[in-house]
Amino acid sequence: MSLLTVRSLVKSFGTNTVVKDFNLTMRDSEFISLLGPSGCGKTTVLRMVAGFEKPSTGAIEIDGQNVTNLRPNQRKIGMMFQSYALFPNLTVTGNVAFGLKVTGTPSDEITRRVDEMLSMVGLSGFGSRYPYQLSGGQQQRVALARAIAPRPRVLLLDEPLSALDAKIRVALRSEIRAIQRELGITTLFVTHDQEEAMAMSDRVVVMNGGRAEQVGTPDEIYNLPASRFVAEFIGALNLLPATLRDPATGHVETAIGMISLGRTINQSVGSAVTLAFRPESLRLMSLSEPTLGQEFVGRLVTREFLGAIVRFRAEVAGHLTLGIDCFNRAGGTLPQVGDEVRLGIHSEEILLLQ
Amino acid sequence: MPDVIDQRPSTRFGALRTFRWTWLGAVPFFAFSVLFLIAPVSYLVVGAFQTPEGGFTFDNMIGLASPIIAASYWLSIRLSLASAAIGTVAGLLLAHALILGGAPVWLRRALMTFSGVASNFAGVPLAFAFIATLGRLGLVTLILRDVFGLNLYGSGFSLFSFWGLAITYLYFQMPLMLLVITPAVEGLKTEWREAAESLGASDGQYWRMVGAPVLTPSVLGCFLLLFANALGTLATVIALTGSNFSVVPILLFQQIRGNVLYNPNLGYALALGMILIMSVSNLLYLILRQRAERWQK
């Protein structure tokens, strides 16, 4: 069943419309990320679901109940903020108990629930500390415990990881995901970090200019981007301008020669298109290897060693540069800057952008 | 071995030389402060424990309990407490209205700048402005009499009395409060309120459980600052009341002018009492401010 439904949401501040006709249906226990560059309206959508902003038009339903005109404190939601937003005058216990206290939960029930929450986030024994005595990661765990203690219907996360160090960020994101799975709590997560969105979500909503550009699983978003924006926003991408020569066979002409996409393209002959492919789709091939679908020759101009992968840039056709990612294998030999190389790619890995 | 012996004196000499030169840079400041600030104040402090002949005594400090002096302190403390309390409440309300109440930005900026001016606009001119406002022939007094039929002075009010002074002090106390409490009110993060709301708390619950406790140390600290500010006020009182309203600074002023206590050492004790009250309230202010800052991190 659908737990959270957002219908035709529009939000304008004065003449500036930041959210335009946004729709989303979340299933029970689903984890969905709103991903996009800053200013794309993702936070505004989250804040409208929370009730901190009132939609200009549109409706929000939680569990079949229309909450569009309810105040935030009547919506039974949980929220985590980028700045933790722990109450500085309350201990860890006081913070986690806050939501239970204001709704009049009996005190023995509060004690039990707080202990349960603290052990869930791995902070048993920290109950009497004050927020300023905790590290950022610990504070955000307390914020998580505080948000889920009153058993909210929806958990809203407003970039909760972006203020943390890289290592803690990665550890905490898998922890949040694990707890979310265990409790089966429907979660809407706002982030500008595509890796975070990919790693954590059941589905990702890529937003741009106040609209949802694409809604899909992380695989779909990455491998089958629905628009040029999504393709360019997610991951690195090589772009190659081309002219369509044969729609039926998918033959296009580019600066590096004719390329066959091996599929029918619904456009007229001579129309300008853009070919796009990921750096990891390109393969550096030895002379002996049999050819892949498509092949061209280039000269390596830069080489960055990144540990697990090695990133090259190759110059092709004299003026185009393409990025190539290769796995680094101990004992393997990779070419050096200045080498002439064979570059191969499967034609199904080439995307066609309008 | 000879090496080490050779080196020692020269190193020591070098260290000694830089040591001296470095310290020399701070000498003018310390000399000035000791000569013109610390020594004169110490002179009073020591004198407070001396008989006119120079012997040690507690009589002067005990003398502070004599009816005239005790009454003077009591009046000063009451007036300072009242003016600080009114100033704190008014300034806090104004800060809340301006910062959290959604006042337009230009108004907020204008009032902040005005406060910078008004908190420095103490003393004689302030007294003159209030005489023109609430004096016997002041604008407000006349308007109340002619338009509303309310006789202020007939009903017991006088600008030259306790409450008149308190209202006048408010003119620099409220702006001072606005200036010093603003960082604390701005420090109440929007996210705290939103977090509380998302957890189901009402406005009242938020203020009772988070807002008020977070602000309290700052508010108390500012109250003490206002208290000390009022306690030291002299010029406004003199310009309003002549020397008839015997708060401690007035009494001390008269003592310096003409030894009205007939005992210079009792005058020193009077000054020491003021320093003590000022020190305690400022010290508490600093402690409370530190506590408040700990939360603001």
Added chain:
Amino acid sequence: MRGRFAIGPTLITVAALLYFFVPLYAAFQFSLQMKRGTLSFAAYGSVFQDGVFINAVTFSIMASAAAIILGAILVVPTAYWVRLRLPKLRPLVEFISLLPLIIPPVVLVFGQIRMFGSSSYLPLTTSDWGTNVLLVIGYVVLSMPYMFRAVDNGMAAIDIATLTEAAESLGASRFRIVTTIIFPNIRVAVVSGAFLTFSICLGEFAIASLLNRPAFGPYMVQLGQDRAYEPAALAIMSFALTWVLMALMQAFAHMKPGQKLFFRIPFKKKSPTP
């Protein structure tokens, strides 16, 4: 944030505005009533025609200016040196410079009169000249908290330690560093401290009165006892002066390096004739 300006806050703000502006308006209106039946600036004219007024204001301006110069000479090098070479002394220097906030002026001058009275080693109060010096010193002490804080904040903002090291690494002498790097960078802070000092000292009453100086503060009190309309005119003028001082201070405080305080009238560069 709530978008609208709610009723409660609006009422509070209006009440505060009334409280702030009614006394100013009352004083202004009162100051215009010197001539019966008509509104005139006669009270202002009367103030300016009074030779004692001119003398008192001149005296106070001179005393304040002297206090500013002496205060700057005392505070600026100390703040610089302590930040750079004697960081351990910083808390002590800070504490001493804040002491005058705890000690009321009337107490301070009391101690000074006793210390430097006729029977002391340094009998400053026995001569006019010496008493004037003591007054200026009193003003320096009174304004020390403001001066020190302004200058010290100014130095904190520019990280003088790194600037000094940078200048030294480029081969500059100590004197050159202070005159060409440090001072120009904290000039703004010194100026804002100076304006605060000026606004505190100009109408100061307690010290001037107890030292029997013909200063502006005691003059105003006397005027308040003798006259009716002139004091109101003085109140308006002092308020206006305080505004001007604060406005100048704000302008200086927000000035960026190279910016002039007032707009320069742009003039056209003559294009070179071909």
